[in-house]
Amino acid sequence: MPAPQLNANEMETLSVESADVRITESAWQRVKKSWSVRMGGAALLLLLLIAVSAPWLGTVDPTLFDAASRDLVPGGRGEITTLDGEIIKHKFWFGSDSFGRDIYSRVMYGTRVSLAVAVLAALLSLAFGIVCGLSAGYLRWLDGILMRFMDGLMAIPAILIAIALVAMWRGSLTTVVIAIAIPEIPRVTRLVRSLVLSIREEPYVEAAVALGTPTWKIMFWHILPNTIAPLVVQGTYICAAAILVEAILSFLGVGLPPSIPTWGNIMAEGRSQFNEYPHNIFIPGVFLAITVLAVNILGDGLRDTLDPKMAKRV
């Protein structure tokens, strides 16, 4: 370089680079500030609290029934027989069903099933979707086969696959979770694949190739971490869908067995008496709607804050 009249030290101090407007906040700080994340997150935390502490919320065993307390309206008083044959006085906050079971207790316990199914189904479909999507996106020879299979899977309505699978295996938490997760896998695979296809062209991936980094390391160290943000968002949408599908399966009588209280089961049992006792369907329905809404609001908030493409809107 030709020697300028300035010494190197002066050059260093004078040249100040910066991006046009550099936002110095981290993603996590932005997430914490988002109102949708706060509201959706708070509602879900409350539901989680309900699920965990269901036995201590003035509930009774949700399977207990008493013929004397059938078809009570919300707030009605009655009695209920415990497994030991003891008869206790009980106030039915949300009324009772045609077996005399306490709907309040059943709805509270039902929260457990909904949340568990949502989280497990999301994790399961994300895990498989990530592996399939990474493989299809990075190992080009696998792409054709894998994606045609996924296209085939997507061509069958999700609810139909789920019904068929549960019918094959009998309803239990595991089978319901698997049945809900499988139709979601192609969607996750497509998302991951499209992300991988763009990330694999990034110079830092090419630099890793030039550094002699093995393919599996490139896939899991360089590419996967950069897909996390959109996947978290997708995960919340799967949760919401899983809660609904679980309720639908239960409502249709192909989900968890009626002995396990789920919101879908409660609604299914209340169906025949909907005209006389609408609360049997209305109350679990409200819980279902609030939960799904909370998850979706949380997902929207995460998308706006985590996904850089959407964040540009600001």
Place this chain on the structure above:
Amino acid sequence: MKVLDVKDLSIRLPSGSDRAEAASGVSFDVRRGEILCLVGESGSGKSVIAQAVMGLLPDTLPVAAGEILLEGENVAHAGRDRLRELRATRMSMIFQEPMTALNPVMSCGDQIDEVLREHTQLTPEQRREKILAIVREVALPEPERIVASYPHQLSGGQRQRIMIAMALVLEPVLLIADEPTTALDVTTQAQILLLIQDLQKRHGMGVLFITHDFGVVAEIAHRVAVLRLGRLVELGEKDEVLKRPRHSYTKMLIAAVPTMQPQERAAEGASEPALRTVGLCKTYYDRGWFGRRREVRAAQDVSIEIRRGQTLGIVGESGSGKSTVARCIIRLIDPTTGEIRLHGVDIATMSAAELRPLRRKVQIVFQDPYRSLNPRRMVLEAIIEGPVNYGVPRDKAIERARQLMELVRMDPGSLNRYPHQFSGGQRQRICIARALAQEPELLIADEAVSALDVSVQAQVLDLLEDIRNRLNLAMLFITHDLRVASQVCDQVAVMSQGRIVEYGPAQEVFLRPRHEYTRALFDAAPGREFAFGVT
């Protein structure tokens, strides 16, 4: 007479930014019939000021103080409707990227027509006449055909001409050009600059020309305003500012612009070349459904050689195939035919497994410092990744990473930070350290300084040269920038349309170019008769 008078303009940045104001107390004016160049590095606030004049600032960047007088009318706080009336009729703007500034689903003629329909009461016939006239005026061939075509059917230079036609069709008194030639090749740039000068003279308008390139300033400006971090540090006549800069920042910027004069170089040694390619070709095939095949010859018959301690520059415009050659040599893409000999061993057709032990001998530094480092991994991980891949124990690799950070003149203490905490120039240093960790024999710099500000560019070039000498590396330097090439290269290969058209010692090529393409390329370099950096 003043067309634009900016007085004490301050623009606030949102909280959480790296400074409080994008522009602080900036005052300048643009007179009728003059070109004022607003020069600054990235982050200097030059584009924000242009947007403020046009009333295009987002709500997050409010004008905090000052006045923007367009022909005496303060537009700093003008309403939306008034601004809409003024845009295109009194002031117009052209942008850096003509592809994204034009609507891809509207024909060029319709886009110009839209301006006329909005702002005039002309009949369709009159409008059509006016459109054809302006398209002819910006020197586009076959105006009828151009008007009917869509942006993607035109070249970058043609698109920029359409943008200019659109901006000037209503004869505004002020034209704002925001880096209008930065995305263009050097020969196209020269034509567009000429066009802007020509139109400016003919219409007598004022031009506010925003650029980071002092070559362009030397070519086009009447007066120059230098911005640094939102403050105006110097304003004056072009010759005054470029030849006798007063502010130390301006001095530093101008000193950092590389000269076009190639350096004296020691004669090459007789050593065995570290890299030699023989008849390297890369052809892309586009297979149609019915056996129709379209061939794109990205590189044809490229034969080069580089010795250790030497730099070979490959110079060319976009699409000339210079990056294709680099990517073939490092085997990111497979060459179609030809040999790539590393110390005599042909790696062109090696399988991935055979290639693995040789891979580390060739390393690359890419153009974009913001995308060359994985945003989710610490700098330390990036630098030790290569050695660890080849079985170096982790603690040894970390020790080496510390030494390398010192070699690239950075603090070894910052190894456990993430890439976003560094500036562009610092990231490029990290990329160099990452490449050097493999102890390569050949370092490829693929436009490695093109995305950097001129002052930072000078430092990184200096570093590359220093490292090459210290480690006795062979260096392949790929660039579109002739100034940069003349500074660092011992040998130069000029590429055009996939072929090397001229190849020889830098002194020869720069001082006595033989091929007409080389000569055209050199003639197009902006500000070539201006002796930068040698004062």
